[in-house]
Amino acid sequence: MSNDDVRTDPHPQRRATSLLLSIGAAERAAFFPAGALEDLSLHAADLDIVEPEDARSSEAIALAEIAVVAWGFPRLDADMLARMPRLRLVVNAASSVRGLVSDDFWASGIPLTQAGAAMSPAVAEMSLTLTLSLLRRVHRMDHALRGGTSWDAAREIARAREISGCRIAVIGASRTGREYIRMCTALGADVRIFDPYLPAGDPLSARAGGLDEVLSSSDVVAIHAPATTETAGMIGRRELAAMPDGAALVNTARASLVDMDALFEEVASGRLDAALDVFATEPLPDDDRWRSLPNALLTGHVSGATAESRARAGRIVIDEISRFLAHEDLQHRVTADALERMG
Incomplete structure (x- = not known):
């Protein structure tokens, strides 16, 4: 040597x-x-x-x-x-x-x-992946074809959407939220933000709005806020009801930010779709109710890994x-x- x-x-x-x-x-x-x-x-x-x-x-x-x-x-x-x-x-x-x-x-x-900053690009990329999958109805098509649904019947799903021009609400301008915003806007999405702690003069301020406003005017809601006592349950039954019919929710943050019972009801009814990387109980039980929903896309808390x-x-x-x-x-x-x- x-x-x-x-x-x-x-x-x-x-x-x-x-x-x-x-x-x-x-x-x-x-x-x-x-x-x-x-x-x-x-x-x-x-x-x-x-x-x-x-x-x-x-x-x-x-x-x-x-x-x-x-x-x-x-x-x-x-x-x-x-x-x-x-x-x-x-x-x-x-x-x-x-x-x-x-x-x-x-x-x-x-x-x-x-070293949490190291995870931001990875989590943002996964959130984008889930967003694109929901818009293109990948989860519904995969579930149908794997479940034995005929080719023609599997294709009879709601028309897919492109991300360009899509209205996306980002809850939390965190490190990960900002990276996700950068990715979405690069692809032409119309991004709005809810973050009560957004500093005055922040470049993202022009995209900011109230929670009800951004929820009610978006096709996709992506959660990137931290799990704190203040944010616990911030997306509850009322907030979910404010989302338009056919909208989708993506959560790669923490389950505690969402009323998971209320979200399950909305997704089970078919009114909303959801992509979840985080759950109230982890590991997710083998018989968990979320596993059976064709319009729920599930991953195992791996966004940053x-x-x-x-x-x-x-x-x-x-x-x-x-x-x-x-x-x-x-x-x-x-x-x-x-x-x-x-x-």
Whole structure:
């Protein structure tokens, strides 16, 4: 092996003593593919890999200065923090941190950052995919043909629509919502937005309207708002009733934003179509009522789980650790105040 083939630490003075990587094996390989794990290891004298379910009892957590975590890692409560006396930084490779933090964690002053931005393009692309599928009646045709309906009968569905000129309501101008808006407008859609927190002077302000207004004047409603106490149930029976006959709802955000019983009634009646990547109960039970509806397009909470989004998240993790060790501002830091309006 030549000297050029040997990885060297470009900043040997910027290293943690111990870095804990606690992400399940399958996802760990997705976050840190080919060479990325080696890049991560350059940021610490010791890299300890611990499965999330073993983290609470692992001796490695007592040494960790930096913890890189995701789903399944124990909540950072007083007990867990006491087990991690040297902890200086927590990096969540996933998005939501609600199940990870506690009042005791915020009181500790330990900085927390996350890689949720990596998922936005993937979730927006899936939302667009579902939107196009609903407009072109792909779900209805597939269900009919696979269910034994004759060719001619399967073709007797409502006339398909194109996205160009389609009226689309976007609920939430989040990172993902903005990416979805960019994609839809590039294809010629007429996009309206509901987001009460849209800043004055935002380029999207010209497309903004009230919730009832955008719901009642749209062919497709796509939900991209965060799951908070304020947004819980925001699309209820009244709001669904305001949507025009034949309209469709796409939800790649969280099920808690929608009255799922009311939505089921609307879809079961045939008045609305729906594409859902998120559900009130996950995994979705084998006998769940949603599985039988021909005008419901279902996916298994996978919108953000592309190979590219996971690799992007891994790079964000590495970059944030680099900034922390270089005493630079974190680009994706989460604070207790900011969490109130985050998913």
